[in-house]
Amino acid sequence: MRKIVEAEKESQQILEATRREISELRKDVPNKVASMRQQILREATEQREKALAEADRIAGQEAAQIALEAKERVESLSKIPRDKRKQAVDRAMELLLS
Amino acid sequence: MSANLDKLLEDILKESRAKAEEIKEEGLTQIEDTLSKARADAVREADLIARNTKTECDATVNRRVSQEKQKARLAYLIAKNNVLDEVMNEVQTGLVHFCRDDSRYRALLLKWIMRGMEAVPSDAIMVALSESDLRRYGGSKLLEDTLAKTQTPKTVVLNSESIKTIGGTVVMSRDNKVRVDCTLEARLGLMKTELLAEISRILFAS
Numbered sequence: 454m455r456k457i458v459e460a461e462k463e464s465q466q467i468l469e470a471t472r473r474e475i476s477e478l479r480k481d482v483p484n485k486v487a488s489m490r491q492q493i494l495r496e497a498t499e500q501r502e503k504a505l506a507e508a509d510r511i512a513g514q515e516a517a518q519i520a521l522e523a524k525e526r527v528e529s530l531s532k533i534p535r536d537k538r539k540q541a542v543d544r545a546m547e548l549l550l551s
Numbered sequence: 552m553s554a555n556l557d558k559l560l561e562d563i564l565k566e567s568r569a570k571a572e573e574i575k576e577e578g579l580t581q582i583e584d585t586l587s588k589a590r591a592d593a594v595r596e597a598d599l600i601a602r603n604t605k606t607e608c609d610a611t612v613n614r615r616v617s618q619e620k621q622k623a624r625l626a627y628l629i630a631k632n633n634v635l636d637e638v639m640n641e642v643q644t645g646l647v648h649f650c651r652d653d654s655r656y657r658a659l660l661l662k663w664i665m666r667g668m669e670a671v672p673s674d675a676i677m678v679a680l681s682e683s684d685l686r687r688y689g690g691s692k693l694l695e696d697t698l699a700k701t702q703t704p705k706t707v708v709l710n711s712e713s714i715k716t717i718g719g720t721v722v723m724s725r726d727n728k729v730r731v732d733c734t735l736e737a738r739l740g741l742m743k744t745e746l747l748a749e750i751s752r753i754l755f756a757s
């Protein structure tokens with residue numbers, strides 16, 4: 454009978470040890486969750502910063518290209534041939550004096 | 552008897568070990584589920600950040616490009632207007648030279664006086680000229696030539712008061728109630744849109 458009681462006792466100890474082990478593991482869950490979340494969001498934030506910097510670089514490049522083309526277009530206006538300007542003046546006078 | 556007892560003890564411990572294993576497995580599964588759910592939530596949040604970032608990046612590029620394009624359009628428009636202003640100045644200079652060319656200018660003046668006379672619904676007409684034109688044509692037969700060409704019963708006199716103009720005339724009824732402005736400035740004003748369109752067509756059409 455004594456041996457049976459001891460076996461029951463040992464059996465309870467096994468179960469309690471397991472419950473303690475799981476309880477310890479559960480206690481650590483919030484820390485694990487926080488750490489995992491922090492890591493995932495940190496990576497997302499880093500990606501965001503990289504993407505924004507890249508977008509800024511691309512925007513700068515495109516803006517510079519547009520500015521260059523605009524400068525060329527504006528410069529082309531000062532290169533209108535003299536005879537074309539004369540043609541425009543003559544045509545305007547023709548219309549005015551008709 | 553002893554063998555039975557040993558078997559019983561062994562069964563007790565075996566059962567408790569099995570139960571412990573079950574508790575452990577259930578606990579670990581719950582923990583793993585909690586972690587998986589938390590990971591999925593964080594990943595979803597990260598995906599949202601990524602999607603918002605994409606939108607923000609596109610907006611950054613579009614905004615910058617749009618601003619630069621607007622700046623470019625404005626710069627081109629200003630430059631084009633400068634060219635148009637220069638050409639219009641050349642036109643004005645051309646008109647001044649034209650008015651000094653007596654033979655061509657006199658014919659035009661005559662034509663415009665005739666037009667003015669036709670437009671003014673009065674038999675007594677007065678013609679106003681610039682100071683220089685008054686000096687040039689005051690004693691000439693400008694009005695007689697006009698009347699001869701129009702063959703009108705209307706009477707016409709020169710106004711002794713001059714008008715300020717590069718060239719042209721203001722034709723009015725003698726009572727000054729009806730005035731027809733046939734000066735170059737008036738024509739320039741009336742025709743400015745048409746002139747700018749025509750000049751633009753010649754200069755900028757590609």
